[in-house]
Amino acid sequence: MGPFSRVSRARLILALLVLTAVTLMTLDTRGTGPIATARNSLLSVLSPFRSAAEWATDPIGDVWNGIVHFDELEEENAELRAELDQVRGDEVREITDREVLEQLLNATEITFADDVEQVAARVVAGPASSFEETVTIDKGSDQGIAEGMAVVTGAGFVGRVERVTSNRSVVLLLTDAEMRVAARLVTTQGLGRVEGRGPRQSPVVELLADEQAAVGEILQTSGLEGSLYPPGIPIGRIVSIPGSNVADADAEGDDDATTPTTTGGSTVIPDLAPVGTVRAELEPYARLDQLNFVTVLVWSPQS
């Protein structure tokens, strides 16, 4: 084979491979069955090898993280000691706090999907890339899990099942930038949408501008008809309201309309005409960076 034909052959192979990749992407994006099936089958086959490799190389990761994150570990240790001291000191108050919490739960009707079938699962792997916020759990379609199902911990909403194999599922976390959850304010029942913003960033909730949003307010899944998730799952609480992107608010010359005021110890966005949205930062109740066990709610919008 001469040099020219070798170059032509290499280009031909490149073109074929690029075309194949583009075709795969197109079919996958359109949700074509065989591609998803093939991908999940491969995941099913490779996952046990990954688990075995992770088990075998566990000490390497631990040593590295011990070296690189030594300062953070020391800080965390100090924080934990302080927390422990506080817990000891607060033992007396605990009973009262529990009663208050129960009252809050009763008042806010957070039933937490106790009438929904649940599958407990263990987190066996983190994300395969820093571009996404996912975890892999050790349960799959054999246990009744399907794509789109909500995943929770005892604390609240974790994410949704993104992909399923017979014995593994990939869960897209609440913090992933692709995540959207219809939400409801517990106090006013105002509707909003929680959006993930990617790694290392708090999710935000987007509320209609005429909703009163206060720091500390609790959000739960909306339970609207056709909603993807069961109603009443705690998502998180509002920790800050950086401002609002209310259209025409400045044009009306009403500074108060966009300036948070303080009422009763909490920051409150005053009533606004429904001409825009308010975005507030959210702290998820579930500790998404320390997930060990989760629960999948075997629930679909049709059920």
Next chain:
Amino acid sequence: MTLPTWARVGLVIFVGLMVQLAVVNRVSVWSVSGQALIVLPVAAGLAGGPERGALVGFVTGLGFDVFLTTPFGLTALVWTITGFAVGVAGRNLMRSSTWSIVAFAALAAPLSIGAFVVIGVILGQERLLAAPVVPIMVVSTLVTALAAPLAAPAMRWAFTDPRDPVPLRR
């Protein structure tokens, strides 16, 4: 028993994939982990030329895509082009020294991640922009450069046919 070339290449890719998922993924710097697997198409491009670079890039990328939630084939597309480009650029090298492999790997890593983000966003994956792209590029460059001296001999072994008296013909 002598393994055929495709089996040796497959073995190297499989081991590389496991090392990426089990080790490199859990070694985080600045809260991000790098993508060292790109070193395989780079090493294949340098050791075997553009054709083999593209083929190894495609298979490696597809293997990695299995574990991602981005469109199936996105990584394969980017790494196919990367392997081919390195193979073409590597033709001008008189001899593939360790340093040249490290240099190619360190250059290919951030470029391929940039291409991954750009093509992904074009395909509607805006969420890729929400990730800490620059730290991922930096960490990936470091881990890929570190992995290059290991990947290069592995890929040379995979491409060398013991029955062939003239190994690694491009």
